[in-house]
Amino acid sequence: GAGVSQSPSNKVTEKGKDVELRCDPISGHTALYWYRQSLGQGLEFLIYFQGNSAPDKSGLPSDRFSAERTGGSVSTLTIQRTQQEDSAVYLCASSSQGASNQPQHFGDGTRLSIL
């Protein structure tokens, strides 16, 4: 079956603009995660959705970042008034349940470059 799909694969935008990144998880997966990865660095947790529960937003770095998940499926990560330090690869992952004993399946990511 199809894996996790992310779009766009690359995004270049000017500082101060808003961007929207999309994640389409594996069908039936109730848990969805967003991570940020700067060049050569580890995975920085941003936000976690599990079913109908309130999302865990504890990793969002500032109020410029927000995410939503509509209908328990597709998710969008929005960054408002982008800054150069927002440049990174944004990875989305899904798992069949929200439990830590479920493997996460990652998309190919969106490479965001802020000029």
Place this chain on the structure above:
Amino acid sequence: GQQVMQIPQYQHVQEGEDFTTYCNSSTTLSNIQWYKQRPGGHPVFLIQLVKSGEVKKQKRLTFQFGEAKKNSSLHITATQTTDVGTYFCASGASSGDKLTFGTGTRLAVRP
């Protein structure tokens, strides 16, 4: 919150040498997972360990979960250039917790 530390941060080996990365937690873990991220790619799930003292093998890779369930290791025997990448451990304090990723170990292999 739970923190999982990985060491070393980076290792450069000659092809054919062995490699080990360690994952350590100050708290008892419910389970541990290992992922591999090739350069330019995304993390890919390798394996999960659940039981105290558990050892699992995948060809040249050996995964161990400590007796106290606070640490884990990944050992690669006779590295090959295809082993290049970053290896992450990931875990939860309980099965209901979200997964938390370690800091990763980047492996470079000289042919």
